[in-house]
Amino acid sequence: MLNIAVFYGGKSSEHDVSVVTALQMMENLDRKKYRIIPIYITREGDWYTGEKLMDIDVYKEFALAAPELTRCYLPANTRARQLFKFDRGRGLFKKDSGIIASLDAAVLAMHGLNGEDGSLQGLLQLAQVPFTSCGVLGSAAGMDKILMKAAFQGAGFPVLDYIYFDRGQLETEAEILAEEAEKRFGYPMFVKPANLGSSIGISKAKNREELLKAMQIAAHYDRRILVERGVDSLEEVNCSALGFASNVKVSVCEMPVTWEEFLTYDEKYMRSAKSGGSKQGMQALSRRIPAPIGDELTAKIQDYTRRAFQLFDCKGVIRIDYIIDKSDGSLYINEINTIPGSFAFYLWEASGLSYESLLDELIEYAVKAFEDSSRSEYAYKSDILLNYKKGAKAGLKGAKYSGKG
Structure with a gap:
C-alpha cells in the first residue's frame, strides 16, 4: 500500500475550489491501494493533517476543528520523504518532533498561486517526493498568462x-x-x-x-x-491531455454552456452550490460532451492539446481551453490549466476512463517521472575548488576548466 499525500487549500484566491477538488479526489482514490494523508494548507499558509479533514464541514468553521488536527511540515533536505509533526514548543528540528509518515507520492490538488505555480512543486522536487502535476518550469509558465501566451505564440499556436x-x-x-x-x-x-x-x-x-x-x-x-x-460572438471548447513525456493521450472535447458573455467564476463553481445540487466543482458546470464542432475541428484541437502538453513538458493531467470566433470560425488557444478543476475527470469518463483509473494513472506517471529524473546526471566533478586561490577576484562563471569525471 502506497502512502499518498494530498496537498490542497493554500494562500490563493482559488483556495475553496482546491478544497472541493481534493475532497472529490480523495473520495475516489482506491483505499485498497493507497493510504491517504490529507495535507491541508490554510489561507495563512499553515499545514495540517488528520482524518477529520475528509469532512467538508471542517472547513466551514476551521478554527474550531484545528485543535483536533496535527500541524505538519516537509523538510526539503530529506531523502526519506518524511512528513513531520510541527511542534514549536519542542523545537522544529528535534528528533522527538515525530514522524507522521513516509511519503511514496503526492497528489497536488492545488489551484492558483502558491501551489499551482511551481512553488510547491519545487519543494517536493527538493524533498524527492514524486508528485502528480507538471514540473517547476511548466507549472510556472502555465500560471502566468503573459509567459503562457508568449510560449504559445512562439510555438506557432494561434492566440488572440x-x-x-x-x-x-x-x-x-x-x-x-x-x-x-x-x-x-x-x-x-x-x-x-x-x-x-x-x-x-x-x-x-x-x-x-x-x-x-x-x-x-x-x-x-x-x-x-x-x-x-475580445471576441463578440464566441464559443469555448476545452480538451484534456494525460500522460508523461511522449506518452500522451487526449480526451474528447467539451463545450461549456454559459449564460454570460464569458465563463465566470460563479458559473464554474457556484451555480450548483446555490441551488443545493449534489455535484460540486467543474463537474457541476453545464456542458456539451462531446462538443458539437465536427470531426475536423475536434482533431485539430486534440492535436494542439497534445502539442501544448509536450511544449510545457507536462505530466499528469492538464486541460487546454480554446476560443472559437463564431463570426469566421477562427480557433484560438486560450490557456493551459496545469492542475484543472476536478482533474477534468468528467472529460476522461466521457473518453472511457473512470475517475478511479484516472487517479491511478496520475500516481503512476508521478512515479515514472521521478524514476526517469534519476537517469540524468546532476553532479559534475571539476577542479575549480582545488585550483581556487583565496583572495582571487577573477570570476568563475563561464570560465573554462578541466573536469574530472
Whole structure:
C-alpha cells in the first residue's frame, strides 16, 4: 500500500475550489491501494493533517476543528520523504518532533498561486517526493498568462492579440495604456490578472471607462496585467491531455454552456452550490460532451492539446481551453490549466476512463517521472575548488576548466 499525500487549500484566491477538488479526489482514490494523508494548507499558509479533514464541514468553521488536527511540515533536505509533526514548543528540528509518515507520492490538488505555480512543486522536487502535476518550469509558465501566451505564440499556436503591463505602469500611465490597446485591437477587450485562474478578476470592457475600471480590478489581484482582444460572438471548447513525456493521450472535447458573455467564476463553481445540487466543482458546470464542432475541428484541437502538453513538458493531467470566433470560425488557444478543476475527470469518463483509473494513472506517471529524473546526471566533478586561490577576484562563471569525471 502506497502512502499518498494530498496537498490542497493554500494562500490563493482559488483556495475553496482546491478544497472541493481534493475532497472529490480523495473520495475516489482506491483505499485498497493507497493510504491517504490529507495535507491541508490554510489561507495563512499553515499545514495540517488528520482524518477529520475528509469532512467538508471542517472547513466551514476551521478554527474550531484545528485543535483536533496535527500541524505538519516537509523538510526539503530529506531523502526519506518524511512528513513531520510541527511542534514549536519542542523545537522544529528535534528528533522527538515525530514522524507522521513516509511519503511514496503526492497528489497536488492545488489551484492558483502558491501551489499551482511551481512553488510547491519545487519543494517536493527538493524533498524527492514524486508528485502528480507538471514540473517547476511548466507549472510556472502555465500560471502566468503573459509567459503562457508568449510560449504559445512562439510555438506557432494561434492566440488572440494582447498587450501587458504591471501595476506600477498602470498607476502612472493608465490612459496611455488604454489608448495603446484601443489602437492595437479595439473593443471589446478582456482584462485579466496574469497569475490567477477560475476566471477570478477577469472583466470584459466595451469602452474606455470600462477598460480603466477593469484594469484596476485586475491590478487588485496581481502585479502583472494582461489585456487581450475580445471576441463578440464566441464559443469555448476545452480538451484534456494525460500522460508523461511522449506518452500522451487526449480526451474528447467539451463545450461549456454559459449564460454570460464569458465563463465566470460563479458559473464554474457556484451555480450548483446555490441551488443545493449534489455535484460540486467543474463537474457541476453545464456542458456539451462531446462538443458539437465536427470531426475536423475536434482533431485539430486534440492535436494542439497534445502539442501544448509536450511544449510545457507536462505530466499528469492538464486541460487546454480554446476560443472559437463564431463570426469566421477562427480557433484560438486560450490557456493551459496545469492542475484543472476536478482533474477534468468528467472529460476522461466521457473518453472511457473512470475517475478511479484516472487517479491511478496520475500516481503512476508521478512515479515514472521521478524514476526517469534519476537517469540524468546532476553532479559534475571539476577542479575549480582545488585550483581556487583565496583572495582571487577573477570570476568563475563561464570560465573554462578541466573536469574530472
